[in-house]
Amino acid sequence: MSNSIEDDSFSKPVGRWSVYCYGVGHMLNDITSACWFTYLLLFLTEIGLSSRDAAIVMLSGQIADGLATIFFGELIDRFGHFKIWHGAGAILVAVSFSSVFGGCIPCKLLSSFSTIVETVSYSTFAAIFNVGWAATQVSHMSMVSCITLNSTSRVVLASCRNAFTMVANLSLYGIAFIVFEVIRAETRADIENQYRWIAYLSIFIGCCFVGVFHLGTKEPRSKTGIHGNIHARISWTYWFLKILYYQVAIVYMLTRLVLNVSQAYLAFYVIDDLQMAQSSKALVPAIIYICSFVVSILLQEIAWNEQRLKAYYTAGGILWIFCGTAIILLPQSMSLFVYAISIFIGIANALMTVTAVSMQNVLIGQDLNGCAFVCGSLSFLDKISCGLTLFVLQSFHSSSPIVAGNYSTSNFSITRYGLGLVPAFCSLVGVAVTWTMELRVPLYKPLTETLLE
Template sequence: MGNSIEDDDDDSFTKPLGRRSVIYYGMGHMLNDITAACWFTYLLLFLTDIGLSPRDAAMVMLSGQVADGFTTILAGELIDRFGHFKIWHAAGSVLVAVSFSSVFGGCVPCKIFGSTSSTLETVGYSLFAAIFNVGWAATQVSHMSMVNCITLNSTSRVVLTSCRNAFTMIANLSLYAVALIVFAVTKVNTYADVENQYRWIAYSSIFVGCCFVGIFLFGTKEPRSRVGAQGNLHVRIAWAYWFKRVLYYEVAIVYVLTRLIVNVSQAYLAFYVINDLRMAQSAKALVPAIIYTCSFIVSVILQEIAWTGQRLKAYYTAGGIIWMFSGAAIIFLPRSMSAFMYIISIFIGVANALMMVTGISMQNVLIGENLGGCAFVCGSLSFLDKISCGLALYVLQSFQNCSPELQRTNAINVDISVTRFGLGLLPSFCALIGVAVTYSMKLHTPFSKPIMEPLLE
């Protein structure tokens, strides 16, 4: 009797997931995604609009990225040791919800001490940015680790990743819909008006995200410990095991470069359409919305594909090539042809979806059945992602402080600015390196049937 139950349990662990289970899982990162969209799209713009220098604004973001990076390592280690994915997820979500409004709601220490000095503002915003990112990291690592612990079916893992990416697009679209309304109906005359705009955006983001997190927590079950190949229950794998694998470094490079492409381009998108192309204020919500609409459509389509290692590499390469051409267009797009940015946005959205879904899925292939180290892998790669992104933005903003315009060609009305480099050149270069590394990978893990049967119900 006992063997029969165990065999049924192992069989369910290897069976493809049902669509309801996939959808419940995809909702779990909505709060993180909608706040991250606001963080990368509007934080630098918000801080500079209320009077901080570009370098101080970048310092606030860097403090959050550093806190995020180190928390991913700590959370990954603790989750590998003790499990309890949903507890980590819920605790992190609470911390995100409580602290996020303080990032965009004004400088709390400034109000307490009755001072408006730039130093105190920078410290105050940096403090709450760090707290927000601590909660964000705990939620992210626990959610990503669950992919590898609720199923060993390789196609189901890709489908889970694709569904999560689709809900990421929904989260971003929700944010930009709210932002479009706020920017359209409110007028800005003072710093207080700016803070009020973003306070409404932040509160709306938290409400929407918390609703989806609640559905996730009630709709999914805590993954059970599984029997490994050697008969051991969820044995923790030493860090050294991963450091000896070439595939770990290859996947790390691809994942970090992919996150740099998405996050850095998102951070400079609003600056680009407003300052470089001089488009209407609504464009800083409309252009990102087009990008994420296209990403959502592609993510949904990718859920229906029967994946193999070669297809992962091929689709990632296609996304990288599209980004290279898009980046070149961004660099040289003249202000007089700013309407073409809407077309470029379509290609960026497609490229982002192709690269994110396949890049994260390569991470799942790396983990395979080694569940005792899944949180470490997710945490360590996320650490590299957060630190590299924070440093990249800080360096770019430092140049923004002293050289907002490197070259001006009046004949075609193009300003080769730091913003153009951040949105066009850096992502294109990262895409080129990512494609080169992907080509050298050896992804031999077999991928099985599409989603059919429920697992978590």
Template structure:
């Protein structure tokens, strides 16, 4: 009994800076490849000749594989644990398969046939394999938060640090892309494939280095094993009976829809609608993630409670609504205004993402025997909804127009809706659901060592 009390006391102590930082870098490989996936996949596939609809099928196949794998891996992690084993296995699969997603059609090369249907199938296979590994890494990494500490403020710090390094990963991706786009010529399909192949190679190398730091610096969480000795495993029906589960699921889903849909169509928007330079498809996203990174760092220093989570989420949603409206109505002749909108978008993304993920930790609380299922099932909703939403939008997408939007009355393209109004609408829905949530108060315990010195 004395050992159990001592373990419980240790588990509620705030985490130190090194533990938070080593955990935060663990999702870098997933994040840098995800940034490339959502920002450039549709653009890459349409540039090499696939129709927007077939390109969206490739993305949808990956999202479906990702969604089902999150539930499957969540169930197995809840049963058997071994977070780091799942993490390293998923990372290896991501590293091996990702270059093929942005490479040539391997299936076409093997069969010696090159048709639109075969290309779509070939890219879809590797997209699915990549997302299976991605899901295993994501669920294991997110579920670790609740099993590393019972301190609620440290859990928010872990989520915020993870989000900060997500921004670092995205910035790294756009820096790589900017260099590659400047160096390599891309006047042909083979040139485009060569560009993205190099982006994939460098991204995998950088992400794998940070995975190594995570594996060396983060210990396998022990709270789950300790709790297994005293509590039975939490069943699915327990979560399905909680109203907060559905509310958090909707908030998380709407948040991901906001960030992923806008990110996926942003490159099309700045090039085709605003008629900006080719470098803008790297510089505009970079500004967004610089702002998100700064805000994520600041959020790590705050003392958190349930009211503040809801308040800052709502602030982020309101900012996104204004940004989305600006993006939708912005004519190409004043496209430089997009730089200002990028700043507000980045701030809104950070506020919504950090607080949205932290709400998942609040939902799980101390029920560590079902934490992976919660993260897996919520990610399932995220993946499937994003895949279907992008498929729906791309089904109405036509070939890029040579005429930009010079007048507000002409701003009716699919990319404008997808980059502006659609995410703004989901942000509004997320704010409404967050307002209805009843979150128990988190005891505001400061970090042992502030991350900002």
């Protein structure tokens, strides 16, 4: 009888306040991640590192992140305590992130600004930052499946988190726009000062929302055993034997590649290829995330089933294919059209992200004692694939004669391929894999304003 009551409580829709408090819990990760992917490669090349060395710094962070997600996923499944892991990761992120963009501290201590020392220094802090980032990400993502069994509420939680991801990104680009306008970068010290202020303000805003999350979110009952099985843990082989696991893993990895690779090359594209003003490297991304925010809010009011998840993901993928084609072909003389393209990119990003994360929650279903492993292993694929993709692109980037400044003779730079071709191809494959899935999604009514816990 008690198990039946607990099943009913877990199947009820989650209240609005709980949704909002959960949604803001990833703000610190999101705002620092936006800075990481949008400005890290640009920052490192602007202060004098080669494209390959900048890619090494990025790759070191991504590898550390990928390995840490597996490690933390196993620990969280074994011991629980989501909020403790979340808080510890947030502290590590806040302490280390300013050093990633704050200048080469070991270089100052050793009085040596050699390329090797700089690369090792930035790579070390990048790895530390990403370890903390992974602890927060895995604990926050895996909480969704333990908060509720209601599939619509799970989508709403994912959608709310995605909406606040957009808020975090908009906050970053708002900060960056002001900093780039106020502080003029004429020397290396000026460049470091620009990004240092961006990092400090980002950390402050993110930490405020982490506090709201910890005050307003209860520790999920991951180990209470919804069906009375308190101590049972799910073996890794259980997931490896499920075809859906591999399908969801591929779709999630490709979706993250679309978002992260496009974000990494957007600033290069508007500044180098389109020769737009410096403020555009904050304004164009801001438009993308405004549109994503609006779409994420609208997606919260939909009752989800298998066909709708597939249809909305497909719509986002098709939009990205058209946007990628436009990015590759857009001439510098028509650079203002990038603002129109950014609107559709924002819509596509939201459609693909919300539905991909929801597919992950469908995979987990009621197998809550393995949810952290699923989130961790999928994130591992995301981080490693993204790091390797950016490393390969940057390797060609450094040897490309187009990047050296000859934009007038050809539209097809490595930047255009990174921002246009890679996301479009990943979207196409993701859509194809999505329609091979069998998603058993119980249909619940959409949320209404009267829902309370």
